[in-house]
Amino acid sequence: MKKPVPVYQKIADDLRALILDGSLRPGAQLPTEAALLDQYKVKARATVRQGLNVLINEGLIEPRRPRGYFVVERRRLVYRPQAEFRRRPPETDIFTNLVAEEDGRTPSQDIEVSIVEAPAAIRDRLGLAAGELVAARRRVRKLDGVPYNLNDSYVRLSLVQGTDWMNPGDVARGTNAVLAELLGAELEQALDEIYIRMPLPEEARRLEIGPGVPVGEHIATTFANDNVVQCTINIIPGDRHVIVYDRVRNPEDTGQPRIPWGAQ
Amino acid sequence: MKKPVPVYQKIADDLRALILDGSLRPGAQLPTEAALLDQYKVKARATVRQGLNVLINEGLIEPRRPRGYFVVERRRLVYRPQAEFRRRPPETDIFTNLVAEEDGRTPSQDIEVSIVEAPAAIRDRLGLAAGELVAARRRVRKLDGVPYNLNDSYVRLSLVQGTDWMNPGDVARGTNAVLAELLGAELEQALDEIYIRMPLPEEARRLEIGPGVPVGEHIATTFANDNVVQCTINIIPGDRHVIVYDRVRNPEDTGQPRIPWGAQ
DNA sequence: AAGTGGTCTAGACCACGCA
């Protein structure tokens, strides 16, 4: 009738319970591997390590060699896609907006602008032909030097070549304002897709996140006059953000879902 | 200068590359542990297993005992919080709406209604006192028998006791319509919070998801006449959904972020 | 019945950061 619980599972379950009920608070140290060997009368380190591994991959603990295992500490920032379209305070960069709501932390970003072949995801959304070139503006956004998210924007090369959009530094009025000038029309609509998944090794490296931390991939496709203008891929570490939307009833919403490209 | 890559890491990297570049398509079988032992001239199963474990926890592969390891197959459904507020087609259940956009799969849901002490997250959002009772409507939504998400709604008990909201079956006109009748006012505003994290064991069990599959926790707080009415917690497995929002420029948006409770 | 992965033992040597 009953099935025996593997020892490593029992170890993971016990420690998880301690963490979730607050007995082990964020930042607290767990028993060492040696201590757990004693505690559970188990003979092989591999068994204890297997148990700890479960919790690492759940994002609950992290090893800090050579001190031991610790409960992770998380602090979340509000990530608000809708801030892109707001007017007051004067619309600037979405990240600057986002951080303005936090005190005492200093934002910075590494910006890199290049001309590349459009990745497939971008091609689909911007409606480009295979092999077509796009301008790419890639940013790593940091708070007190800690990476907070990756933000890669793509637009048709012909639209922005030689303009301020391709300035590999901060653009004070915001890159969206640059696009609006070029188009003679405001960006006034967007479609957000949010995928939840584990990070690729490359992303984990750039964001300095360990195993057990999932990411949100937020793909924002922006329109002006019903024409696609820009596509931005944000990679958002799950342990450092909460995504927030305001929603209001809109009587004109006909409810047509609109995803002309295939979901990933 | 260079540091040697551990064998298990090499195994994980090689197999991941094969999966990501399409050499190993979703559903394809990976080499068995025994084959990898040969291939990498490694002596201990533990080493090979450690490598495979990396990919399992990245959600890329899954063991199907006793056949071997396979590349996971994913198929994503559009999850659209904004569908809650749409009028045409006639507003019904958000899940029914959601599924109406898919063909050939039959939706079902297990519904359970109860009266409980409000969990802390609900208490904060509904503005309740500690220990106060709420009505809970908990649903597991399935497609072809496979769980697609968990949906737990909470409202003040005094508002809905004895009404159709607490009917533990499908409510054809939608539970939001019931609330609107009781209040004499439409639900017309909501605040969505989306947290990205690994599932708790309980959630993983209910959703039948394995290790390496992160979830989105979508907390929707709904208002009528600026009063909080309902709070719903949705748990959304990342491998089966894409979250979609439409966004339009709103000149009246003053940009005040509004989260009266602390982020989790 | 055969072959797969699941669990566990009992060691070994190494890398790293701190006192």
Next chain:
DNA sequence: GCGTGGTCTAGACCACTTA
């Protein structure tokens, strides 16, 4: 230098599913 975790070896026995 000491203690921590990181990696790996070389086995053992078991549980499960499919042919």
